[in-house]
Amino acid sequence: MATGRRVSRVASLIKREISQMLLNDIKDDRVGAGMVSVTDVDVSGDLQHAKVFVSIYGTDEARAETMEGLRSATPFVRSELGQRVRLRRTPEVIFLEDRSLERGDRILHLIDQLKPLSSSMDEEDIGAEE
Template identity: 35%
Template sequence: MSNERQARLADRIRVLIAERIEKGLRDPRLGFVTITDVRVTGDLQHASVFYTVYGTDQERADSALALKAATGMLRSEVGKKLGVRLTPSLEFIPDGIPENAGHIEDLLREARERDASVAGLSASANYAGEADPYRKPREDEADED
């Protein structure tokens, strides 16, 4: 199987599931879910569906249960619309991108604060030696004479 075929199938599955979720599932537990990525195995038998949920931890947990309950129905719909001989099994995996992005923002803020404190210290600092520690070629020639 080619990687191109895997990518096309993964993209098609992502679109189909996103459209179906947008139309609404009959599960009140389902929150504001976004399908972020789909990865299909090389044999096209399994699809890992990555998603994020906007909301609280409880809404994330409820949405995970709702997606797990709807997996069979979503798989059969995907199978009908894909037109492939074997429909891949679906596995819904919460995507860690929002949490990682928050952590990265915290690290960047901390780095900016440290840079500002170092800049403040360097503004009032004096050189340990001369301001320009490098010897100039003309000085070398004058010393030799």
């Protein structure tokens, strides 16, 4: 079992290397269908599995196409990681779509819609006090 510090160092190293691969090495056109960025990497305590969370900007079709391209590029990504990162065993890589940015944007939009309602309610309260 690796220490928590080592697990986080390996996760950040994997995140950096996969980000570089997305920019320069993965030639699958499907991966370029949506704008892709690695948001987080979760490595298991035994360093055998790595969940790579990616944020994809684009339409639903572009997202699905990009995820399919990433899944098909998984063996290439794992072999490249094995060459770039010095570990006894290269972790199994699993790509997962991270929609937290989209949910956060939606929540901010809903809050912005509530602001006019709260200001009109405040004006009614002020009018009732006078």
